[in-house]
Amino acid sequence: MPETQDMIHEDSLPGHESALDPKPEWRPRYPGSGRLKDKVAIVTGGDSGIGRAVAALFAREGADVAIVYLLEDDDAQETRRIVEEEGRRAITIKADVGSRKMCDRVVEQTLDAFGKIDILVNNAGEQHPDEDITDITEEQLRRTFQTNIFGMFFMVQAARPHLGQGASIINCTSVTMYKGSGGLLDYSSTKGAITAFTRSLSENxxxxxxxxxxxxxGPIWTPLNPCGGAPKEKIEHFGEGTPMGRAGQPNEVAPSFLFLACEDASYMSGQVLHPNGGVVIGS
Known part of the structure; x- marks a missing residue:
């Protein structure tokens, strides 16, 4: 377990899923069909939100899961319980992906527990709303990039020697990369970097x-926004600006990760899927 002083940052984000009302919907909507039978997946930000839904769906489809999380021990243990309830093995790893050393530790602990890595889901992220660019501090700017994009580099660097033919890496970018967000300048910029990273890493x-x-x-009901990632006045109408007129649920996003992880997507690389409530996106 990493020491507290090793953590790059420790604040209220991303927040406890257990504290949300209503609770996000993480439960898979259909029976599994063995599409990830005996695979091993690392899911960063796996304790809550989209990460929890991905871990649950991967487990239902036959995968063992390493659940990487920052602070929320109770949420991480609940996700572990969910995976094990599906009949699969799970471990929880408390680590800040913004630290290269901790990403190395995540891979080591996953290999110690499961012996291999087939799927890497880079889902961990943070956001901090600021309406004026001059309000973004240097500390916040560095921290957001450290978590959101440096963390993906570090995780891939650590996992790369252990990924073989047929392995899959899936990164979480955002609709804000495509349409912009005036109140999330640094966050949206990291998501642009993630998309470029995805396309370039695919080529590599x-x-x-x-x-x-x-x-x-698009806007998904997870702890990220209501626990400080968006102004309080926007939470009441969160997601209403989409063509569907509502926020999405984590279990409406997880199937996109599953599709890209399994053999159904064997002819796809360098691509981005868009579960965003009907927002039409160009390339």
Whole structure:
């Protein structure tokens, strides 16, 4: 377990899913069909929100899961329980992905527990709302990039020697990369970097049979926004600006990750899926 002083940052984000009302919907909507039978997945930000829904769905489809999380021990243990309830193995790893050393530790502990890595889901992220660019401090700017994009580099660097033919990397970008967000300048910028990283990493690894794709969710009801990632006055109407007129649920996003992780997407790499409530996105 990492020491507290090793943590790059420790604040209220991303927040406890157990404190939300209403609770996000993480439960898979259909029976499993063995699409990830005996695979091993690392899911960063796996304790809550989209990460929890992905862990639950992967487990239902036959995968063992390493659940990487920052602070919320209770949420992480609940996600572990969910995976084990599906009949699969799970471990929880408390780590800040913004630390190269901690990402190395995540991979080591996953290999110690499961012996291999087939799927890496880079889902961990943070956001801090600021309406004026001059309000974004240097500390916040560095911290957001450290978590959101440096963490993906570090996780891939740590996992790369252990990823073989047929492995899959899936990164979480955002609709804000495509349409922008005036109140999330630093966050949206990291999501643009993630999309470019996804496309470039795909080119880098495709010759070795490793597929790299991404998912760009729209507004999804997770702890990220109500626990400080968005102004309080916007939470009441969160997601209403989408064509569907509502926020999405984590279990409406997780199937995109599953599709990209399994053999159904064997001819896809460098691509982005868009579960975003009907927002039409260009390339």
């Amino acid at each position: 690894l495709i010759g070795d049979g490793i597929r790299v794709n991404a998912v760009a969710p």
